[in-house]
Amino acid sequence: MKTPLQMTKEVAQALADNRPVVALESTIISHGLPRPRNFEVALEIEDAVRRAGATPATIAVVDGVANVGLEEKQLDTIANDNSVVKVSIRDLGIVAARRGHGATTVAATAHIAALAGIRVFATGGLGGVHRDANSTFDESADLPALSSLPVTVVCAGVKSILDVSATLERLETLSIPVVSVGTNKFPGFYLTDSGYTLDWKVDTAAEVAEIMRQRAAYQTKGGMVVANPLPQDEQLDPVLHERLLTEGLRAAHLRGIRGKDVTPFLLDFFHRESQGKSLDVNVTVVLNNAVFAAAIAAAL
Ligand code: PSU
Ligand code: MN
Numbered sequence: 001m002k003t004p005l006q007m008t009k010e011v012a013q014a015l016a017d018n019r020p021v022v023a024l025e026s027t028i029i030s031h032g033l034p035r036p037r038n039f040e041v042a043l044e045i046e047d048a049v050r051r052a053g054a055t056p057a058t059i060a061v062v063d064g065v066a067n068v069g070l071e072e073k074q075l076d077t078i079a080n081d082n083s084v085v086k087v088s089i090r091d092l093g094i095v096a097a098r099r100g101h102g103a104t105t106v107a108a109t110a111h112i113a114a115l116a117g118i119r120v121f122a123t124g125g126l127g128g129v130h131r132d133a134n135s136t137f138d139e140s141a142d143l144p145a146l147s148s149l150p151v152t153v154v155c156a157g158v159k160s161i162l163d164v165s166a167t168l169e170r171l172e173t174l175s176i177p178v179v180s181v182g183t184n185k186f187p188g189f190y191l192t193d194s195g196y197t198l199d200w201k202v203d204t205a206a207e208v209a210e211i212m213r214q215r216a217a218y219q220t221k222g223g224m225v226v227a228n229p230l231p232q233d234e235q236l237d238p239v240l241h242e243r244l245l246t247e248g249l250r251a252a253h254l255r256g257i258r259g260k261d262v263t264p265f266l267l268d269f270f271h272r273e274s275q276g277k278s279l280d281v282n283v284t285v286v287l288n289n290a291v292f293a294a295a296i297a298a299a300l
Pocket of ligand 1: 025105107140225259260263
């Protein structure tokens, strides 16, 4: 059976001409950002990729079919339709069988991007190991997915709602390289610096492209994480951040939020309680990453 991917003309043509393409996830649109800003931001991200010289391929499941590149109407569905579910790799077959709509996580987006032959992917933050994972076993499927899928993900690290240290250890175990852009510090999503140091830094997109070529040559399987920190003057106020974090984790615990609802709940908590400040930072983060991902795709 042929893989049932639906590609926009724009994306299909770019891939056929061997021009740079950047995959974009859709869970951030449906479950990571509030309406109506989410739809506008989705378009802004695509624009940022275009202005940086690459073709954006936003990935989502619409009417049961995995789409690589979305028409504006489909993007509107993902942003606004209440039936859109969060789709990780394990949900893909189920939502397809039900002809439903699904917004793909980093894991599912990377899976579909790999099927489409797209090597570079931009998002805000990677999923990871949750803080209470030693009792809940909550570790995002993003991590094992990247251990096998040949996709480079540009992100601003993982959100501080996670156990950053444990996530970095898991990335090491899974043989997923992690490099930071312009620094040895691992970024903390809303914050420029998570407090953790990495072994490797890169300064240019061309360096990332060369690492990708060498990894392919040596057949080191799976993906890679390019952590791209926000400039210090654009980060969320660290004091506000610390307060929201403590309160958000407590609220999630009290309400018994679990499974795939944890990440959307905490993101929403941050956005509401910061009166949109964290939302603005979140948008800046994604735009920043989209631009660097486009540069990597071009360098390839
Ligand atoms: N980071 C963000 N916004 C998001 C997510 C991550 O800044 O919306 C989403 C991504 O789609 C990621 C997913 O793949 O959360 C991880 O969810 P979970 O922890 O349930 O695996
Ligand atoms: Mn989880």
